[in-house]
Amino acid sequence: MGRSMRVMVNGSSSSWVKVSSGVPQGSVLGPLLFLIFVNDLPDWVKSSIKMFADDTKLWVTISDTTDSEMLQEDLNRLKCWSDKWLLRFNPEKCKVMHVGHSVPTEYTLQEKDHTFKLAEVEEEKDLGIFVTNDLKVAKQCKEAAKKAMNVLRTVKRHFPRIDEPTFLILYKAYVRPHLEYCVQAWSPYFKKDIECSEQVQRRATKLINGFKNLSYENRLKRLKLTTLEKRRLG
Numbered sequence: 001m002g003r004s005m006r007v008m009v010n011g012s013s014s015s016w017v018k019v020s021s022g023v024p025q026g027s028v029l030g031p032l033l034f035l036i037f038v039n040d041l042p043d044w045v046k047s048s049i050k051m052f053a054d055d056t057k058l059w060v061t062i063s064d065t066t067d068s069e070m071l072q073e074d075l076n077r078l079k080c081w082s083d084k085w086l087l088r089f090n091p092e093k094c095k096v097m098h099v100g101h102s103v104p105t106e107y108t109l110q111e112k113d114h115t116f117k118l119a120e121v122e123e124e125k126d127l128g129i130f131v132t133n134d135l136k137v138a139k140q141c142k143e144a145a146k147k148a149m150n151v152l153r154t155v156k157r158h159f160p161r162i163d164e165p166t167f168l169i170l171y172k173a174y175v176r177p178h179l180e181y182c183v184q185a186w187s188p189y190f191k192k193d194i195e196c197s198e199q200v201q202r203r204a205t206k207l208i209n210g211f212k213n214l215s216y217e218n219r220l221k222r223l224k225l226t227t228l229e230k231r232r233l234g
Helices: 030-038 065-085 138-158 164-180 191-207 216-223 228-233
Strands: 003-005 017-019 048-052 055-059 108-111 114-117 123-126 129-132
Touching: 055 065, 065 108, 129 138, 138 164, 138 191, 164 191, 164 216, 164 228, 191 216, 191 228
Parallel strands: none
Antiparallel strands: 003 017, 048 055, 108 114, 123 129
16 A cells, blocks of 8 residues: 555656555565465366465376366366456466376467467476476486586685585585485485486585595595485485
8 A cells, every 4th residue: 555666767767656456576475465365276176286376287187088178177267267366377388298198188278369279398397396297307316416516616616625614514505405405306216316416425525625535435424424315215
């Protein structure tokens, strides 16, 4: 209530306009008010649904064309919901992923006067995690290791000599989090994927002064660390 806004470009500004709706970005109440606003969305569909902020997923077991038609009907219901509450879906950002079935399907989402065919994908980055249609985690392991190694190179470049306390601070704060981000959802189970992450920690521990010629097990023992696999299982 009582808020106004204007646009400023290159030192020139528009006139003030009163804001009669919406919530300021970054406000304390903003997330809560948004959740209240979208809280009834699951009641509009018959398929299973999960929501995280403004990210929504529908899924259903597809055994025949009837199941596919039910999912399309739910998409149509979402369109009705968006028309009612004026919160539009972007069809170009909506994707379809088939997991473990070969029934030919095609899904559409209508926006204004256009009907968009939803793109089919074999992999998608979802909340920072790479998900593939075969549900294997190799892609996520490689990307996580790649990010961690990039940070590790930066550490090596700026800290030519690292003692144990400094290493532990840098590694735990900047490197290992990349290897363990949401790992509960993608914990590697193939040996090659387990080794992909472990290799980063193995290389990292060699950066410490006097540690290069020690075995990996001894390096971990000196640092009071465990393997990444043990951390996941523990």
